[in-house]
Amino acid sequence: MVMVGKLGKVLGPRGLMPNPKTGTVTFDIGKAVREAKQGKVEFKTEKGGLLHFPIGRASFDRK
Numbered sequence: 001m002v003m004v005g006k007l008g009k010v011l012g013p014r015g016l017m018p019n020p021k022t023g024t025v026t027f028d029i030g031k032a033v034r035e036a037k038q039g040k041v042e043f044k045t046e047k048g049g050l051l052h053f054p055i056g057r058a059s060f061d062r063k
Contacts (some may be wrong), residue, residue, distance in 0.1 A: 022042060041054065042055060
């Protein structure tokens with residue numbers, strides 16, 4: 001985290017800063033890769049009750 005902390009000015013405003021609570025910083029790389037391939041979805045909530053999460057990708061078919 002110390003090395004990544006130096007990039008905080010760039011990653012922070014974009015919402016890309018790794019966080020151990022969300023599982024983006026881990027020593028078990030195999031587990032993290034498996035979860036990503038299985039389609040692990042992360043979402044964020046706000047005080048107003050809004051949810052932010054992806055619903056698809058531009059590379060998906062129209063089906």
